[in-house]
Amino acid sequence: MKIIAFILFGAITIFLILFFNSTMILPVPLGKLLSPQHGLWQNAEPQDEDYSAQLSFPQLKGKVKVYFDARLVPHVLADNENDAFFVQGYLHAKFRLWQMEFQTRAAAGRLSEVLGPITIDYDRDKRRLGMVYAAENSLSEIEKDPESLAQCDNYTAGVNAYIKSLNESTLPIEYKLLGYKPEKWTNLKSALFMKYMALELAGYEKDFEMTNAKSVFSSADFNKIYPIVMDSLDPIVPKDSVFPKPAIHLKIPASADSLYYDKKDSTTIVEQKPNPDNGSNNWAVSGKKTKSGSPILCNDPHLGLNLPSIWYEMQIKTPSYNAYGATFPGAPSIIIGFNDSCAWGFTNAMRDVRDYYEMKFKDESRREYWFDSSWQPTTFRIEDIKVKGQSDFLDTVAYTNLGPVMYDKRFSGGRNTNEKNYAVRWKAHDPSNELKMFALLNKAKNYKDYLRAIKYLHTPGQNCVFASKSGDIAIWDQGRFPAKWYRQGDFVMPGTDSNYLWQAMIPQRENPHLINPERGFVSSANQLPADTTYPYYLGGSFPPFRAFEINKRLATMNNITPQDMMKLQTDNYNVFGEMAAPVLIKNMKVDQLSPQEKKYFNILKNWDYRNDTASKGATLFVVTWDSLETKVWKDEFLKTGLELLWPSESTLFDDIQKYPDFRFFDDINTPQIETLSDDVTAAFKNACAVIKNADENGKMEWAKYKDTRVEHLARIDAFSRLHLPIGGGTNTINAANEQHGPSWRMVVSLTPETEAWGIYPGGQSGNPGSRFYDDFVSDWALGKYYQLWVMGDSDANDPKVKWVMSFN
Amino acid sequence: MKFFLNTILILLFSFLSCLYFPWWSIAIVAFIIPVIIPQGHLASFISGFVGLFLLWGLLSLWISVSNDHILAHRVSLLIFKTDSPSLLIFVTGLIGAMVAGFAALTGSFLRGKSV
Numbered sequence: 001m002k003i004i005a006f007i008l009f010g011a012i013t014i015f016l017i018l019f020f021n022s023t024m025i026l027p028v029p030l031g032k033l034l035s036p037q038h039g040l041w042q043n044a045e046p047q048d049e050d051y052s053a054q055l056s057f058p059q060l061k062g063k064v065k066v067y068f069d070a071r072l073v074p075h076v077l078a079d080n081e082n083d084a085f086f087v088q089g090y091l092h093a094k095f096r097l098w099q100m101e102f103q104t105r106a107a108a109g110r111l112s113e114v115l116g117p118i119t120i121d122y123d124r125d126k127r128r129l130g131m132v133y134a135a136e137n138s139l140s141e142i143e144k145d146p147e148s149l150a151q152c153d154n155y156t157a158g159v160n161a162y163i164k165s166l167n168e169s170t171l172p173i174e175y176k177l178l179g180y181k182p183e184k185w186t187n188l189k190s191a192l193f194m195k196y197m198a199l200e201l202a203g204y205e206k207d208f209e210m211t212n213a214k215s216v217f218s219s220a221d222f223n224k225i226y227p228i229v230m231d232s233l234d235p236i237v238p239k240d241s242v243f244p245k246p247a248i249h250l251k252i253p254a255s256a257d258s259l260y261y262d263k264k265d266s267t268t269i270v271e272q273k274p275n276p277d278n279g280s281n282n283w284a285v286s287g288k289k290t291k292s293g294s295p296i297l298c299n300d301p302h303l304g305l306n307l308p309s310i311w312y313e314m315q316i317k318t319p320s321y322n323a324y325g326a327t328f329p330g331a332p333s334i335i336i337g338f339n340d341s342c343a344w345g346f347t348n349a350m351r352d353v354r355d356y357y358e359m360k361f362k363d364e365s366r367r368e369y370w371f372d373s374s375w376q377p378t379t380f381r382i383e384d385i386k387v388k389g390q391s392d393f394l395d396t397v398a399y400t401n402l403g404p405v406m407y408d409k410r411f412s413g414g415r416n417t418n419e420k421n422y423a424v425r426w427k428a429h430d431p432s433n434e435l436k437m438f439a440l441l442n443k444a445k446n447y448k449d450y451l452r453a454i455k456y457l458h459t460p461g462q463n464c465v466f467a468s469k470s471g472d473i474a475i476w477d478q479g480r481f482p483a484k485w486y487r488q489g490d491f492v493m494p495g496t497d498s499n500y501l502w503q504a505m506i507p508q509r510e511n512p513h514l515i516n517p518e519r520g521f522v523s524s525a526n527q528l529p530a531d532t533t534y535p536y537y538l539g540g541s542f543p544p545f546r547a548f549e550i551n552k553r554l555a556t557m558n559n560i561t562p563q564d565m566m567k568l569q570t571d572n573y574n575v576f577g578e579m580a581a582p583v584l585i586k587n588m589k590v591d592q593l594s595p596q597e598k599k600y601f602n603i604l605k606n607w608d609y610r611n612d613t614a615s616k617g618a619t620l621f622v623v624t625w626d627s628l629e630t631k632v633w634k635d636e637f638l639k640t641g642l643e644l645l646w647p648s649e650s651t652l653f654d655d656i657q658k659y660p661d662f663r664f665f666d667d668i669n670t671p672q673i674e675t676l677s678d679d680v681t682a683a684f685k686n687a688c689a690v691i692k693n694a695d696e697n698g699k700m701e702w703a704k705y706k707d708t709r710v711e712h713l714a715r716i717d718a719f720s721r722l723h724l725p726i727g728g729g730t731n732t733i734n735a736a737n738e739q740h741g742p743s744w745r746m747v748v749s750l751t752p753e754t755e756a757w758g759i760y761p762g763g764q765s766g767n768p769g770s771r772f773y774d775d776f777v778s779d780w781a782l783g784k785y786y787q788l789w790v791m792g793d794s795d796a797n798d799p800k801v802k803w804v805m806s807f808n
Numbered sequence: 809m810k811f812f813l814n815t816i817l818i819l820l821f822s823f824l825s826c827l828y829f830p831w832w833s834i835a836i837v838a839f840i841i842p843v844i845i846p847q848g849h850l851a852s853f854i855s856g857f858v859g860l861f862l863l864w865g866l867l868s869l870w871i872s873v874s875n876d877h878i879l880a881h882r883v884s885l886l887i888f889k890t891d892s893p894s895l896l897i898f899v900t901g902l903i904g905a906m907v908a909g910f911a912a913l914t915g916s917f918l919r920g921k922s923v
Contacts, residue, residue: 005849006917011837013910020903026887031907034900035831036867037823040883041900173879177886555910718886769879793878 007299033218043173043722043769051803059086059157064807066091067791069800072764072772075315075791082154084318085332087807089158092312096329096766097162098172099308101182102713103330104189107131107196109385114180125272127383130404131199134429135191141431142191148436149790151185153334159185166696173768174714180330193330193433198273198428200303201348202460202479203639204541207356208269211491215266221663224655225633225647228487229532234548236463236477236529236793238510238519246535247507248483253499258581260500265358266642269407269422270414277740278303279337280347281569281733283523283554284467290560294751295467298565299336299345300742302735304737305710307720307774309762311744313336315791316442323442324790326760333438336744338756340740341364341445342468343748347524349461352539353427355488355502357402357495358420366398366405366421376401402495405431424493425502427480432458445470447515454478457506463524475522476513477529481506484537521554523547525733544650545731550576562757567746568733570783576731578609578619580653584624587680597688608619611734613703613727622729623690623705625649628683636667649731671749671786675797710777711739711759712768717767721761726781734783745785757785810847811855817841818859818908823867834860838908839915849916856912857905865901872897 002278007074010358020031033039051068057222062079063358064087069075074091078084092100105111109126111119142148163182175181214222253260282299290296303310311326316334325337361378362368368375385393402423412418433456440453450466454476457464461479466472476491482489482502493500516523525547528538552575553568585605593601601619629652637644655662656676667674674682694700699707703725712719728734729743735741741761749755761780765772779786789800796804818838825833837858845854872880872893880893888895 002917006914009910009914009917013835013907013914016907016910017835020907021832029831031831031903034864034868034896034903035826036864036871036900037826038831040879041868041871044871044879046874047876048874716886718882768882769875770875771878773878 005767020805023179026177028177033176038169038405040173040176040769041685042169043176043767045765045767045770047771048144051805053805054808055805056808057086057161059161060198060807065796066166066805066807067796067801067803068803069789070802071313071775071786073313073315073550073789074791074805075317077317077791077793079319081318081320082150083807084316085151085154085678086158086161088156088314088316088327088332090162090807091158091187092327092329093159093162093313095764096308097159097182098174099389099713099766100159100185100189100193102174103196104192105137107192107199109383112388113176114164114388117390120385120387120393121424122272123385124383124395125413127385127395128404128406128411129199129203129426130397130399130406130429131192131195131737133381133404134198134426135195136187136430137429137741138194139188139191140431141433142187142435145433145436148433149187151332151435151439152190155190156185156187157519172766177716178714190285190331190435193328195428196459197328200278200460201352201462202351202428203274203426204278204335205271205273205352205354206541206645207490207492208271209265209643209645212266212640213644214491215264216640216642220579223387224659224662225664227651227654229528232532233528233544234551235512235527235531236475236522237514238517239531241530241533243530243534244510246483246510248504248536250483250485250536251499252485253497255497255499259497260491261487263491263542265492267422267736268416268418268643269412270416270643272413275304275740277730277735277737278348279350279526279543279546281523281525281550282345282347282463282465282475283521283550284465284473285521285554285557285560286473287471288748289520291557292561292749292751294469294749295342295471295473296560296562296565297338297345297465297467297473297750298569298746299347299465300569300735300745301336301346303743304743305708305743305761306723307710307712307762307768308766309743309760311760311762313758313760313764317791317793321443322790324756325746326758326787329766330437331438333435333440335438336746337444338748338750339444340754341470342450342466343750343756344441344450345746346462347467348526349463349477349479349529350526350540350542351461351479352489353459353461353479353482355425356406356422356492357425357500358492358761359400359402359405359423359495361398361421366408368399369491371401372496372498375455381589387536400495402501422492427482428459430458430480432456432480434458446470447474450474451476463529465522465524467748467750469752472516472715473522474513474515475524477511477524478508479511481511481536482538486537487539488537489539510535518706519555521548523554525550541648543731545576546733548734549573557621562747562755566745566757566783566785569742569745569747570728571733572611574609574611574618574621574729574732576649576653577607577611577618580649581607581609581621581654583656584621584628584680584684587677588684589677589681591682593685596692597685599785600680600688600691601684611702611727611729611732614726615702615727616700618702618727618729619694619705620687620691620750624684624687627687627690628652628680631667631679631683631686632664636664637666702729706738708736708741708781709739710774721774721777724777724781745780747785754790756788756790758788759785810845810915811851814841814845814847814852814855814912815859817845817862818856818912822860822904822908832907834904835911838911842912842915843919846916846919849913852916853909853913857909860904860908861901864904865897868897868900875909
C-alpha cells in the first residue's frame with residue numbers, strides 16, 4: 001500500500017516537474033520562468049536600483065568614470081579613446097544586449113534559429129540579398145584601418161565583458177521568454193548592424209513593380225503615373241543652382257530601346273520591403289537668422305518606432321574630443337549629435353542604389369551564366385539556415401559578377417512561382433567603412449573636418465547637415481552613388497551585357513551640396529536633392545511635401561530661438577492637405593450626399609489643415625484621399641493581374657491638376673464614363689462609411705484614428721506602448737505614423753556654451769521591468785524635449801549625477 | 809511542532825538550493841525533509857505546499873512591490889492576457905507549492921507513518 005502510494009505520488013511529482021519544465025504552455029519552461037530566484041522576477045528592477053559600481057577589467061589602459069544622470073544617460077569620462085569604446089560596448093550591452101543581438105541576427109538571416117520556421121522566408125531574403133557577404137566586405141575594409149579596428153576591437157571587448165558577467169538569472173527577459181542565450185559579440189556583428197541600417201535606408205526597391213507597370217501601361221500613361229519630378233518640388237539644392245560640368249560621360253546602351261525601355265516583360269517577384277517612410281527632417285539655420293546669433297541645427301530621423309529604441313543617448317568625453325548624442329546599440333561612436341565645436345545630423349538620401357539584372361544560366365546546374373558573349377563561371381554560397389525545432393534549411397545562392405542571384409525558381413520572395421533568375425547589384429555589397437565617418441565626426445572641429453568625415457559614407461546615402469560654432473552651415477547629399485543614365489535601374493536590366501552595368505560612381509565633389517547659402521538655412525526632408533539640371537539621373541522615391549513646408553517656414557522665420565525650432569519639429573500642419581483638400585471640396589457632388597455625409601462634409605470643409613490630435617477633419621481628409629486613390633487606380637491596376645505599386649499621393653494630386661480628363665478617372669467596370677467629380681463623391685461616400693464606424697467607437701479624432709504605437713522588437717504587445725496621443729503623420733513635419741516616425745528629436749544651439757535638447761520615444765533601459773524602459777514615451781508624444789546636459793571634468797559632484805560607475 | 813519545523817526547513821533549504829541549482833531542486837528538498845523528520849502524509853503535503861507557496865509567493869511579492877509591479881503588469885498581460893500582478897504572484901506561489909507539496913507527500917510515504 002505504502003509502495004503504491006509512494007510510486008503514485010512520486011509519479012505525480014515527476015509529472016509536475018516535467019510539465020512545468022516543458023514548453024507546453026509557453027516557449028519556455030514555466031517553472032523556470034516563474035521561479036523567483038531564476039526567472040523573470042529577477043528582471044523586476046527595484047525602483048531605487050543602484051547603478052553605481054566598481055568594475056575592473058584587464059583590457060583597460062586607464063581609468064573611466066561613468067556618471068549617470070536622472071534620466072539614466074551615461075556621461076563617460078575616459079582617459080583614452082579606446083577605453084571609452086570599451087565602456088560604450090559595456091553600457092550598450094548592459095542596457096540593450098537583447099536588442100543588439102536580435103537586430104544583428106535579423107540582419108544575418110538567423111532569426112529562425114531562435115524563433116522557428118515562421119521566419120524562414122525572412123531569413124532567406126536576407127541571405128539571398130547577401131547581407132553577411134556585405135558585412136564581411138565592410139569588415140575587411142574596417143580591418144585595413146588601424147583606428148577603426150581598434151575602435152571595434154575595444155567595443156566588442158566591452159560587450160563581451162558584460163556578456164561574460166551574466167548568469168541564468170541576470171539574462172535579459174527576452175532570452176528567458178524566447179528560450180535562448182546570447183552569443184559572443186564580434187566585430188562582424190557591428191558590421192552587420194551597419195548593414196541592417198543600410199537595408200532600412202538604402203534597400204527600398206521597386207524595380208519589379210515598375211517593370212510590370214511598364215509592361216502593361218502605354219508610355220504616355222506610365223509617365224503620368226510614375227513621373228520623375230513632382231511639381232511641388234523644392235529640392236535640397238535650390239532650383240536655380242548651376243552644376244559644374246560632369247566628369248562622367250555616360251553611354252546609354254545601343255540596345256536600350258529594344259532590350260530595356262520598350263521591353264514588355266513582366267515578373268512575379270514579391271519583395272520584402274523596408275518601410276518606404278524611412279525618411280527624416282534636418283535643417284540648420286545660420287546665426288543671422290537666430291536670436292542668439294549662433295547657428296541652430298535640428299534633426300529628427302524617421303524610423304520604425306520600437307522598444308527598446310534603436311537609439312541610446314550618451315556623452316563620451318576623452319582628452320581628444322567631447323561628443324554627445326544618440327548612439328546605435330551595436331556600433332561604436334555617437335551617431336547623431338554634437339561636440340564642443342559643431343553639430344551634425346542625417347536624413348535619408350532615398351537614392352536608388354539597388355538594381356536587378358535578369359541572368360541567363362547555361363543549364364539547371366547554374367554553374368555558368370552568359371555575359372558579354374561568353375559563359376562565365378558562377379560561385380556558390382551555401383546558406384545553412386538553422387531552424388528551432390526543425391532540421392536546417394539549406395539554400396544555395398549563386399553569385400555572379402553582378403552580385404548574388406537573389407530570386408530564382410527556388411525563391412520568388414512570396415508564394416508566386418518564378419522561372420527567371422535575377423541578380424541583385426547593391427551598393428552596400430561594396431567595401432566601405434562608415435564607422436570611420438562617425439569616429440571623425442565625433443572629433444570634427446570645423447567644416448573641413450566634417451567634409452573629410454562624410455567622405456567615408458558610401459551607403460546608405462544621407463543628407464548630412466552640419467553647423468559649427470564658427471558660424472558655418474552646410475548640407476551634403478552624400479554617398480557613393482552610381483552615375484546613371486536616364487531611368488537606368490528603374491526596371492530590371494539585362495544581365496548579359498556589360499553596357500548595362502553601373503558605368504561609374506559620381507565623383508564625391510559632384511554630389512549636390514549647399515554651404516552657407518544666402519537664404520541663411522540649409523534643409524532636407526527626403527525630397528529630390530536637385531532638379532533636372534543636375535547632370536545625373538537621380539532615380540529613387542522622394543516625398544516632396546515636408547520639405548516644401550519646412551523651407552517655406554524657415555524662409556520667413558527670423559530671430560529664431562531653440563524653442564521655435566522645437567515647435568517647428570513637432571508641427572502638425574499638413575501642407576498636402578492644404579493643397580489637396582480644396583480639390584476634394586470643389587469636386588464633391590454635395591447634392592448626392594446623405595444628411596450624415598453632409599455633416600462629415602462640413603467638418604472636412606472647415607478643416608484647418610492641421611493633423612492635431614483632436615482633429616476630425618484630418619481623419620476625414622486622410623481617409624477620403626486614400627479612398628480616392630483606390631477609386632482612381634484600383635480598377636485598372638487589378639485588371640493587370642500583376643504586382644504593382646500605387647502611384648504616390650503627390651502624383652495623383654499633380655495628375656488631377658494637369659489632366660482634367662485623365663483616363664484613370666473612369667471606372668472600367670461600369671458602362672458609363674466616370675469623371676473626377678464622380679470619383680471624389682464615391683470616394684467620400686466610402687470614406688464616410690469607414691469614419692461613421694470609427695465615430696461610433698469614439699475613434700474619429702485623428703490621434704485615436706491613427707493610433708500610433710511604439711512596438712516591442714519581438715512584437716510583444718505587453719512590452720509595447722499602444723494608443724499614443726500624438727498628431728502629425730505622413731506629409732506633416734511631425735511625421736508620426738502608426739508605428740513609424742521621429743525616432744530622435746534633436747535641437748542644438750551652437751552658442752559659445754552649447755545648448756541642446758533631445759528626446760526619443762523609449763527609455764535608456766531595454767529591460768521591460770525597469771522604470772527607465774519607456775519613461776520618455778509620454779513626453780515624446782506630447783512634443784516635450786529634455787535639455788541635454790553636457791558634463792564637464794569638474795562636474796563630478798554636480799547634483800545631476802545620480803550614480804557613478806568606475807572602470808579600472 | 810514538527811509541522812512548523814518541516815515547513816520552515818523546506819522553505820529555508822529551497823531558498824538555499826535555488827541559489828545554486830535549477831528551480832526543480834525545490835522538489836528534492838521537499839522530498840528529503842519529511843524523510844528525515846517524518847510526520848503524517850497530509851501534514852507533509854501541507855508542509856511542502858505551504859512552505860513553497862510562502863517562499864515563492866512572498867519572494868515574488870516582495871520583488872514586485874519594490875518594482876512597483878512594473879514587470880508584473882506587463883508579464884501578466886503577456887501570459888494571462890489580463891493585467892493582474894496579483895494573479896502572477898499567486899500562480900508563481902501555486903506552481904512552487906504544487907511541486908513541493910507532492911514531493912513532500914512522496915517523501916512521507918518513503919518513511920512516514922500513516923495518519
